[in-house]
Amino acid sequence: MLESAGVVVFALTGALVAARKRMDPFGFILLATVTGVGGGTLRDLLLDRRVFWIEAPSDVLLCSAVALAAWAIAYFKPGTLDGWGAKRLLIWADAAGLALFAVIGAQKGLAAGVPIPSAIAFGAMTATFGGIIRDILAGDRPMVLWSRDFYVTAAAAGAGATVGLAQMGFAPLLVMLGGLAAGFGLRAGSLLFGWSFPKLPGDDAPKPSD
Amino acid sequence: MLESAGVVVFALTGALVAARKRMDPFGFILLATVTGVGGGTLRDLLLDRRVFWIEAPSDVLLCSAVALAAWAIAYFKPGTLDGWGAKRLLIWADAAGLALFAVIGAQKGLAAGVPIPSAIAFGAMTATFGGIIRDILAGDRPMVLWSRDFYVTAAAAGAGATVGLAQMGFAPLLVMLGGLAAGFGLRAGSLLFGWSFPKLPGDDAPKPSD
Amino acid sequence: MLESAGVVVFALTGALVAARKRMDPFGFILLATVTGVGGGTLRDLLLDRRVFWIEAPSDVLLCSAVALAAWAIAYFKPGTLDGWGAKRLLIWADAAGLALFAVIGAQKGLAAGVPIPSAIAFGAMTATFGGIIRDILAGDRPMVLWSRDFYVTAAAAGAGATVGLAQMGFAPLLVMLGGLAAGFGLRAGSLLFGWSFPKLPGDDAPKPSD
Numbered sequence: 001m002l003e004s005a006g007v008v009v010f011a012l013t014g015a016l017v018a019a020r021k022r023m024d025p026f027g028f029i030l031l032a033t034v035t036g037v038g039g040g041t042l043r044d045l046l047l048d049r050r051v052f053w054i055e056a057p058s059d060v061l062l063c064s065a066v067a068l069a070a071w072a073i074a075y076f077k078p079g080t081l082d083g084w085g086a087k088r089l090l091i092w093a094d095a096a097g098l099a100l101f102a103v104i105g106a107q108k109g110l111a112a113g114v115p116i117p118s119a120i121a122f123g124a125m126t127a128t129f130g131g132i133i134r135d136i137l138a139g140d141r142p143m144v145l146w147s148r149d150f151y152v153t154a155a156a157a158g159a160g161a162t163v164g165l166a167q168m169g170f171a172p173l174l175v176m177l178g179g180l181a182a183g184f185g186l187r188a189g190s191l192l193f194g195w196s197f198p199k200l201p202g203d204d205a206p207k208p209s210d
Numbered sequence: 211m212l213e214s215a216g217v218v219v220f221a222l223t224g225a226l227v228a229a230r231k232r233m234d235p236f237g238f239i240l241l242a243t244v245t246g247v248g249g250g251t252l253r254d255l256l257l258d259r260r261v262f263w264i265e266a267p268s269d270v271l272l273c274s275a276v277a278l279a280a281w282a283i284a285y286f287k288p289g290t291l292d293g294w295g296a297k298r299l300l301i302w303a304d305a306a307g308l309a310l311f312a313v314i315g316a317q318k319g320l321a322a323g324v325p326i327p328s329a330i331a332f333g334a335m336t337a338t339f340g341g342i343i344r345d346i347l348a349g350d351r352p353m354v355l356w357s358r359d360f361y362v363t364a365a366a367a368g369a370g371a372t373v374g375l376a377q378m379g380f381a382p383l384l385v386m387l388g389g390l391a392a393g394f395g396l397r398a399g400s401l402l403f404g405w406s407f408p409k410l411p412g413d414d415a416p417k418p419s420d
Numbered sequence: 421m422l423e424s425a426g427v428v429v430f431a432l433t434g435a436l437v438a439a440r441k442r443m444d445p446f447g448f449i450l451l452a453t454v455t456g457v458g459g460g461t462l463r464d465l466l467l468d469r470r471v472f473w474i475e476a477p478s479d480v481l482l483c484s485a486v487a488l489a490a491w492a493i494a495y496f497k498p499g500t501l502d503g504w505g506a507k508r509l510l511i512w513a514d515a516a517g518l519a520l521f522a523v524i525g526a527q528k529g530l531a532a533g534v535p536i537p538s539a540i541a542f543g544a545m546t547a548t549f550g551g552i553i554r555d556i557l558a559g560d561r562p563m564v565l566w567s568r569d570f571y572v573t574a575a576a577a578g579a580g581a582t583v584g585l586a587q588m589g590f591a592p593l594l595v596m597l598g599g600l601a602a603g604f605g606l607r608a609g610s611l612l613f614g615w616s617f618p619k620l621p622g623d624d625a626p627k628p629s630d
Contacts, residue, residue: 021355024407026362030338030354033331041256046471047459053255057327071410078411079610117477121453128450137342140350141559144450145441152446197444200491201498218500231565234617240548241540251466261466267537281620288621295629347552349561 002176003040003052004059006100009093010130011036011063015070016090017138019081025071031137032067035059039101039130043122047112091191094131094143098151099183102127102158102177110166123159127183128152148199149190158183212386213250213262215267216310219303220340221246223275223282226300227348229291235281242277245344249311253336257322286379298386304341304353305364307394312337312368313386320376333369337393338362358409359400368393422596423472424479426520429513430550431456431483435490436510437558439501445491448455452487453480455554459521463546467532505577506607511611514551514563515574519603522547522578523596530586533617548572568619569610 005066014035018028037053037060044051053059074081104125114122128144128151135142144151170178189195223333228238247263247270254261263269285293316333324332338354345352354361372389380388395405399405434455440525457473457480461536464471471478494501525546529539548564548571555562564571590598609615 007267019410022410022412023355024358024360024363026334026360026366027354030334030362034335045255045465046474048258048468048470050258054256054324054328054332057325057331060327060331072616074410075408082412114474115477117480118474121477121480122474124446125454136346137352137355138557139355142557144447145443145557145559148444150444150446152450153444156449158444168312198495200439200442200444200494202442202502228529229620232620232622233565234568234570234573234620236544236570236576237564240544240572244545258468260468264466264534264538264542267535267541270537270541284620285618292622308541346556347562347565349565 002100003104004062006060006097006104007040007053007059008066009100010097010134010152011066012070012093013090013097013131014063014134015067015141016081016086016093018067019070019074020088021138025068028067028071029064031134032070032089033063034137035130035134036063036066037130038133039097039105039126039128042129042159043105043108043126046122047108047114049108050114057202091143095154095184095187095191097130098127098155098187099158099180100127101130102155102183103162103179106159106162106179107166107176110163116163116167119163120156120159122160124152124155127155127158149194149196150186151190153197154183154187154190211312212310214272216278216307216314217246217250217263217269218272219310220249220344221276222280222303223300223307223341224273224344224360225269225277226291226296226303227344227350228277229280229284229296231348235278238277238281239274241344241347242280243273244347245340246276247340248272248343249307249336249338249340252339253315253318253332254280256332257318257324259318259322301353305394305397305401307340308337308361308365308397309368309390310337311340312365312393313372313389315379316369316372316389317376317385320373326373326377330366330369333372334362334365337365337368359404359406361394361400364393364397364400367396422520424482424523426517426524427456427460427473428482428486429520430459430517430554431486432490432513433510433517433551434483434554435487436501436506436513437554437560438487439490439494439506441558445488448487448491450483451554451557452490453483454557455550456483456486457550458553459517459525459546459548459550462549463525463528463542466535466542467528469528469532476611485585511563515604515607515611517550517615518547518571518575518607519600520547521550522575523582523599526579526582527586527595527597530583536583536587539583540576540579543582544575546574547575547578569614569616570606571610573617574603574607574610577606 015031018031034047105126109119109122161182165175218313221242224242228241312333315336319329371392375385431452434452437450526543529542581602585595
């Protein structure tokens with residue numbers, strides 16, 4: 001359930017990038033699917049579990065549906081998926097996916113009995129991986145890199161809060177909500193209010209246009 | 211057999227890119243090998259099977275032989291692997307590898323008992339993956355992205371035809387030939403006659419030179 | 421032991437790249453960790469072994485410590501991690517990691533009973549993989565590509581010497597030292613004295629600034 005929500009929002013970000021790159025319908029499907037299931041695939045490979053979307057292909061179908069809907073919008077309503085509004089949708093959907101996968105990754109790591117630092121590393125890696133492969137496939141500079149605000153930090157906070165609350169014995173629902181609040185909250189705060197760590201000195205910080 | 215054919219043609223594309231980038235002999239070998247075995251490696255990892263080239267290293271040796279032959283040509287016959295002829299060879303070998311791996315991926319997915327949508331997604335992903343990592347390693351924009359014609363579409367068609375014909379009970383040879391015809395035919399049609407989906411409006415379509 | 425040394429030096433290269441890109445502390449941690457454990461993760465996935473850092477998270481913690489130390493230096497001593505000195509440290513740490521992972525990869529391949537060509541391919545692939553994902557994540561052209569000198573060659577030599585000496589029945593310590601000497605020696609020779617294969621004719625060789 002939670003996983004499918006994460007898959008869908010990441011698939012949406014993949015479809016938005018495909019729209020910007022003027023790909024064809026199957027290009028949309030590939031980019032949406034790889035972005036949507038990428039992080040969970042890495043997680044399951046690392047845990048040596050059966051990859052989640054293979055047995056239950058509903059997530060692949062969801063990604064395809066999101067992709068085709070986006071292609072239709074881009075085709076029949078030109079310009080809708082361009083510009084500032086689409087860029088903001090991309091960034092916020094990415095933020096939601098980041099928080100969801102950080103929580104799920106940390107939970108699955110704990111459930112598999114991995115040590116605590118690994119469960120946090122796990123959540124943070126799998127939460128950021130989908131966006132990384134989206135941007136690399138699209139030939140863009142990875143968002144994880146040019147983001148001057150909380151990005152990996154938000155993923156780590158979401159995973160860390162999930163692990164911490166679970167260790168303290170909170171009910172699963174509270175663990176999940178706490179993790180989501182920490183991950184999405186930090187990311188949202190940095191997007192809305194510019195929260196960040198103190199910047200490193202130096203002026204060659206990469207910008208989105210680099 | 212079929213798999214080795216796919217490995218060799220993808221290895222050839224890797225070697226051609228290495229020639230364009232003026233790499234050294236072991237650079238040729240790395241790029242040829244990673245391109246040749248990349249898609250099948252992803253497929254086997256996802257299916258939790260033993261990775262195909264580890265037990266039977268003949269494919270790795272084939273990739274190395276292709277790479278060294280290409281390096282020798284580039285060294286002793288300068289210019290042979292540059293220019294328009296080499297570019298066309300690259301694109302057509304990539305097309306052959308795409309069709310072969312789409313069919314093999316779909317077949318192996320079916321043989322492993324994965325659901326139908328997953329088998330198709332599988333074939334399409336593993337068919338495109340070798341070329342994706344080749345282009346990323348070479349610092350090029352992935353062909354999957356700038357290709358304005360049928361590319362992912364051809365991979366999906368090859369995988370889809372394979373799955374469809376197999377479900378209809380055709381003999382394995384016919385399934386294979388039908389899958390190859392669908393995949394390679396669509397790609398060839400788009401390369402020769404410009405077949406494609408209707409283009410999305412907008413003028414920022416990336417070009418090979420981007 | 422040897423593995424942790426390789427993880428630390430590769431983590432250091434990831435942190436140095438993060439410093440150049442002016443990332444935030446968790447960006448440092450992500451880049452250092454992914455670079456440090458990347459090659460070994462690929463190796464363990466291919467061998468279908470439990471991924472090494474999941475059960476024993478000390479390596480993840482080491483990467484994080486290296487990353488935070490580097491961030492602190494970049495923050496409190498601006499300029500220290502820039503410039504020519506840092507570039508040289510990056511290249512030499514990368515060389516050390518390359519040799520270490522070539523030997524470890526080949527050894528683990530042999531221990532898992534894979535055929536000889538696969539064990540060598542293995543060592544070379546896993547030795548170069550960490551640096552490849554570091555450079556791709558950072559949006560840089562992979563060092564493996566623009567390096568005109570012995571790079572993949574050094575990795576293959578280290579893996580090949582390890583496999584050869586092991587086959588000849590030398591003691592494990594000698595196998596290891598021989599592999600390290602071959603891998604690091606070739607790389608060092610090419611960095612210090614410009615050792616390389618004869619260059620391919622043509623003038624479009626990519627440069628670091630490409």
